[in-house]
Amino acid sequence: MANVKLTGIRKAYGAVKVLHGIDLDIQAGEFVVFVGPSGCGKSTLLRVIAGLEDITGGTLEIGGKVVNALTPKQRGIAMVFQSYALYPHMSVYDNMAFGLTLEKGTAKSDIDKRVREAARILQIEPYLDRLPKALSGGQRQRVAIGRAITRDPQVFLFDEPLSNLDAALRVQTRIEIARLHERMEGTTMVYVTHDQVEAMTLADRIVVLNKGHVEQVGSPMELYKEPDNLFVAKFLGSPSMNILPARIELTGESTVVLPEGGRQVTLPVATPGAMNGAAAHLGIRPEDLAVTSSENAPFRGEVTLTESLGEVTLLYVDIGRTDESFVAKLPGEASIARGTVVSLEAKPETMRLFDEAGDAIRPGQRRAAA
Numbered sequence: 626m627a628n629v630k631l632t633g634i635r636k637a638y639g640a641v642k643v644l645h646g647i648d649l650d651i652q653a654g655e656f657v658v659f660v661g662p663s664g665c666g667k668s669t670l671l672r673v674i675a676g677l678e679d680i681t682g683g684t685l686e687i688g689g690k691v692v693n694a695l696t697p698k699q700r701g702i703a704m705v706f707q708s709y710a711l712y713p714h715m716s717v718y719d720n721m722a723f724g725l726t727l728e729k730g731t732a733k734s735d736i737d738k739r740v741r742e743a744a745r746i747l748q749i750e751p752y753l754d755r756l757p758k759a760l761s762g763g764q765r766q767r768v769a770i771g772r773a774i775t776r777d778p779q780v781f782l783f784d785e786p787l788s789n790l791d792a793a794l795r796v797q798t799r800i801e802i803a804r805l806h807e808r809m810e811g812t813t814m815v816y817v818t819h820d821q822v823e824a825m826t827l828a829d830r831i832v833v834l835n836k837g838h839v840e841q842v843g844s845p846m847e848l849y850k851e852p853d854n855l856f857v858a859k860f861l862g863s864p865s866m867n868i869l870p871a872r873i874e875l876t877g878e879s880t881v882v883l884p885e886g887g888r889q890v891t892l893p894v895a896t897p898g899a900m901n902g903a904a905a906h907l908g909i910r911p912e913d914l915a916v917t918s919s920e921n922a923p924f925r926g927e928v929t930l931t932e933s934l935g936e937v938t939l940l941y942v943d944i945g946r947t948d949e950s951f952v953a954k955l956p957g958e959a960s961i962a963r964g965t966v967v968s969l970e971a972k973p974e975t976m977r978l979f980d981e982a983g984d985a986i987r988p989g990q991r992r993a994a995a
């Protein structure tokens with residue numbers, strides 16, 4: 626059981642500053658997922674934790690001990706990368722045992738026990754005698770994970786371990802990793818991914834990174850339902866949340882908002898009177914929109930494109946904005962042809978309001994007047 630605590634972690638390569646002071650407290654046994662756009666510093670942060678990169682500034686603690694100066698080995702960490710890099714001339718068994726045979730003083734029987742236990746956990750026992758080339762991509766990645774398990778780490782680090790796998794194998798191996806976390810109770814896992822479904826399903830908490838700093842940390846549902854800012858709101862969810870420039874018209878215990886391309890909506894959000902007339906952003910998730918016959922629906926426009934994905938249909942609607950499309954995600958197969966004019970509504974409590982700077986204005990939250 627080991628927690629991982631980052632305090633003011635900075636990383637620069639010469640003049641290039643990559644991480645700008647990351648504070649993060651990862652609990653022992655927690656599954657934490659880093660997400661963020663390409664180049665935001667996810668891999669760098671993972672490599673800093675692993676000890677593969679020097680720390681420019683700040684303190685890294687593992688299990689209550691400052692480890693800034695310790696080697697990767699001394700940190701009790703195992704890392705699994707995107708490319709699994711197995712030794713091609715060694716059997717699965719030998720690949721998994723290799724790291725342990727290098728350690729002096731580990732008995733052969735002990736190595737055997739650890740390899741077989743890892744193989745059992747990952748369900749690769751039938752393949753122990755095979756060479757990697759006789760395995761599928763998913764099986765190979767499980768061997769790579771097995772190699773990490775045999776080292777009995779306190780903390781597991783994964784950098785996009787599934788991104789080389791095809792869709793079906795990715796799902797299967799993702800479930801395998803979730804089970805692995807359950808079976809290895811108390812093992813802390815830190816996982817980097819581009820894949821939203823992986824992030825939402827695996828994480829106890831998600832850390833959204835942007836340009837080397839943390840935008841928000843929270844449970845998947847917290848981030849999805851209550852994003853702190855426009856960046857997080859747009860980053861999670863597919864298709865992205867619709868964001869409409871808007872103007873606050875009237876304030877009080879509820880807020881009347883006039884979005885570009887729509888009629889006024891009244892949100893259960895308290896804003897101070899001084900915000901009357903202020904610029905804002907209204908956010909509406911595609912799945913919160915529904916087609917209605919109501920005369921007073923806030924949004925109305927022509928369907929410019931439909932995409933049927935089987936379980937849902939996406940409607941792209943021209944509500945009279947020039948730059949971005951407005952998307953509704955409807956359940957099932959919606960038989961609405963291109964060119965049809967539709968009215969759309971959403972429950973006020975599902976809509977999100979952000980101030981001009983992009984920070985969330987929350988229900989019941991009173992913000993200082995600008």
Ligand SMILES: Nc1ncnc2c1ncn2[C@@H]1O[C@H](COP(=O)(O)OP(=O)(O)OP(=O)(O)O)[C@@H](O)[C@H]1O
Pocket residue numbers: 638641643661662663664665666667668669670
């Ligand atoms: N050795 C290095 N020297 C200089 N800059 C580097 C070095 N390694 C990484 N960087 C820069 O640091 C930034 C963060 O890189 P990093 O690999 O952590 O991004 P990432 O979030 O993992 O991206 P991706 O999603 O594409 O894997 C990038 O701008 C990258 O160019």
Ligand SMILES: [Mg+2]
Pocket residue numbers: 667668669
């Ligand atoms: Mg990366």
